[in-house]
Amino acid sequence: MDTLILSRIQFGANISFHILFPTITIALGWVLLFFKLRFNATGDTKWMDAYRFWVKVFALSFAMGVVSGITMSFQFGTNWPGFMETVGNIAGPLLAYEVLTAFFLEAVFLGIMLFGFSRVPGWLHTLSTFLVAFGTTMSAFWILVLNSWMHTPVGFEMRDGVAFATDWWAIIFNPSMPYRLAHMLLASGLTVAFLVAGLSAFRWLVGDRSGGVRATMKTGLYLGALLIPLQIFMGDMHGLNTLEHQPQKVAAMEGNWETRSNVPLLLFAIPDEEARENRHEIGIPNLASIILKHKAEGVVPGLNEFVTEEGEVMHPPVAPVFWSFRIMVGTGMAMLLLSWFGAVMMLRRKRGVEGLPKPLLWVLVPMSFSGWVATLAGWYTTEIGRQPWLVQGVLTTEMAVADVPAPFVGTTLTAYLLIYVLLLTAYISVLFYLARKAVDGDLPKPRAPLSGQSITHQVAAE
Template sequence: MVEETLMLSRLQFAANVSFHILFPTISIALSWFLVAFKVRFNQTGDPVWMRAYRFWVKIFALTFALGVVSGITMSFQFGTNWPGFMETVGNIAGPLLGYEVLTAFFLEAGFLGIMLFGMNRVSNRVHTAATIIVAVGTALSAFWILALNSWMQTPQGFEMRDGVAHATNWFEIIFNPSFPYRLIHMVLASALTATFLIAGISAYRLLKGDDKRAPKLTLKVALFVAAVLAPTQALVGDFHGLNTLENQPQKIAAMEGIWETESRVPLLLFAIPDETSRENHFEIGIPGLASLILKHDINGELQGLSEFEGNHPPVAPVFYAFRIMVGIGMLMMAIAWFGSFQLMRKGQVSALTLKAIVAMSFSGWIATLAGWYVTEIGRQPWLVSGVLTAQQAATDIAPANVAISLVMYCVLYLVLLGAYLHTLFVMARRAVEIEEIKPEEIADARSRTGQNTIKGEARYV
């Protein structure tokens, strides 16, 4: 019964975090795109930037709302499903979560209303400042959450007293060994997710016959930004891998499917890990490349899973999730580069490429989820590495109770996710049907009304 409760609790938390992370992954970076659109409008006076802002701020609001709601339900589980977590490390986890509320959430909640509804009620300068402050709030939220998650991966700056963790150095806790790499990696993942969402929705509008300047502009911006960020993410991922090898070698061994310590380790493009026989079937690999990447020496030695008997994660999910993440990342890079090449050479993207971009609209979600599964499953059996196992922290309530709430969560999340996706494309189709207002008409209206923006302009996206 204890094992059933543990497994169901893990599945429930996985379902919650998988749903929740979809929305902050978009909103963290999308808020900064909104800042860029607003600043460019202020600099140039070109209404196309304001149209882009008005369309995407609605999507940001919807995304932010679902992120907040799903985050609240996720936090309930610390008390219901994982009481041992707060009992053991609450002195550290509690303050870090509190710092997020005191800094990030207050900034977002305080200025989101001005950002969404203050366009014609406050000065342009105040509205721009509110947009920037909301973006800063989303970044701070990522900072504190990743500080806690990274500490759970590579804990330091604490001591154990009677089985309870007590902070001894908050600087070491926050800036633990894996934190800088995880923060940058996640921020870039968010940026890539947002760029492909912007590119995908913009491409969808163009395929539906939208000939206005706004979707063409946002597609161009998104593709150019993605073309730069995709290789940057690959480089940061390499540094992150080296840090993981230093601090969590068992995770690297699972990611690469290395069963025995060996030299000149191949980079496996495909394999079927078999934990029973402790070997890989149908291996397809590049000899020595894993050693070269991780040790910068083609003959470098890497530790195998045999050295971490009883203290390493389940191999198959980590192995496959890592390859999904990398594969999606490479595909994103290829499409961003090809689309950017077409824009620079012809000034437009072909219909076939537009369809590919639409298909990749939510590719960032897949890559981010795969990366998080590598991170979280790769930490098992530990909840806090070397301090607290998942089994020690789990609740001992009846499995049926956890199963009921798990089913309810999953049904609710599927409904909400379907509604979210449906709403995005309904908004895109409605934007196609709206006639574009001419810049001279806006300028004339501004001169007559004396306003920086006019109410009629809100319709034109």
């Protein structure tokens, strides 16, 4: 394999592994703030129990996100120098603002949020929780501004092959940014909703009947039920925006080869790029035209539009985009069904968590990580869907890659993959281990503020 494909797999692996954790921490920060505010308002210790359990998950996820994120800031240079050399004047300030306004904020106040409960006044602890949540969201904002600009670049001019910013307002509020940002923030909310519901279901199934687990179960399911319709709506808006700016991506998502009207919505197909057609199609007539153009006769662009006269293919590889998109939508549908069913069962005769049937709880446990599946599938759809471009219409992926020997990239890729498999296994098993420990009543009990004594002879419990 050559350096380009190895570098792409390596960056894909790094960014896939990385995004798992911010997807959790972005929304979990706000959920923790919610727990803390409920505790402040009611004084009910179940909210503090919920906080104490989930702050551990937050701390672990945050550390995973930080260390895997650093990898990427270096890989811009080690593997993709062409990216910064060409669009550095635009990407640079956006990344700098992410570090300055988000990374330091969250990193510094995380220390106070995690370990400062008995050292600082209550309001400062609550404020720290808020600032950490705010910081993670700011980070999402800046990175999605940059990512969206790579899909829909505006507000710049090219001079001698280098992009120069002409309008920062246009760059920040580029055409796809609001949709992508909202779509991602909702994805984070759903990931956390199902993670919270799933781990709570697990605790319930192994016999936990505490107030804390009831509170988190309800929070998770209601949050999921609330966000999923919003997400479906937002996903549709985002799709229409993509149709306007990157029609070739939508053509690949729909598996539509020819520009035509009455395009069916394909439920199943095997796209064949050699023959430039689909095999084994199963579809619903006219539905893709109706979704994208709001009428059955709507004309939807096809992939063949994006092949140059010399036969150069300027659209993304079809099968990965086509299938990633279906996995995302399918997962979203499962989320809709399960969260609404759960919400109805809890509301019926006001039975609360007791009203949830056991099979649903058993399904919710593996659904803990459904948000990850949908988020990754969604990112694969949009990122592979931008190929062969790195910055749409400005810079191809091939032009940006570093001239590093392929064996070097192969070696580091293998090392990263090994580490990622190890860490992911450890992460998931520790989440369930913490859940099981919480069932055994192992949550630390509130205690008096420390006077600053040494712990040389104590064993750190947390």
